[in-house]
Amino acid sequence: MSSTYIMSSDSQVVVRKLEVDDYGKGFLALLAQLTTVGDVSQEAFTGRWWELNENQDYYIAVAEDTSKRQLLGTAALIIERKFIHSCGKTAAGRPGAGASRHPT
Numbered sequence: 001m002s003s004t005y006i007m008s009s010d011s012q013v014v015v016r017k018l019e020v021d022d023y024g025k026g027f028l029a030l031l032a033q034l035t036t037v038g039d040v041s042q043e044a045f046t047g048r049w050w051e052l053n054e055n056q057d058y059y060i061a062v063a064e065d066t067s068k069r070q071l072l073g074t075a076a077l078i079i080e081r082k083f084i085h086s087c088g089k090t091a092a093g094r095p096g097a098g099a100s101r102h103p104t
Contacts, residue, residue, distance in 0.1 A: 014066050015063045015064075018060040028040055030074050072098060073098035074097055074098075078091070078093075
């Protein structure tokens with residue numbers, strides 16, 4: 001799957017594939033809204049990112065406010081390879097997390 005960018009004409013929000021630089025844009029803080037993340041160093045994050053990036057069965061999307069270089073949300077699409085259905089595949093969407101909106 002390629003990185004697809006979608007931007008509305010009236011905002012600075014882009015939906016795209018997770019990038020290795022998202023470590024510094026609050027990706028782990030988004031995940032912490034859903035579960036315990038633990039202590040993940042930038043090196044550990046980068047290593048896991050490479051593993052997932054090379055695996056075509058995972059697609060992790062993020063929404064970024066490009067004017068603030070801050071992530072607003074994330075979701076994942078995971079392809080499951082099966083023996084059933086003639087060795088078919090199914091897709092499963094995983095719940096994402098979103099940043100809380102605060103009045104500015």
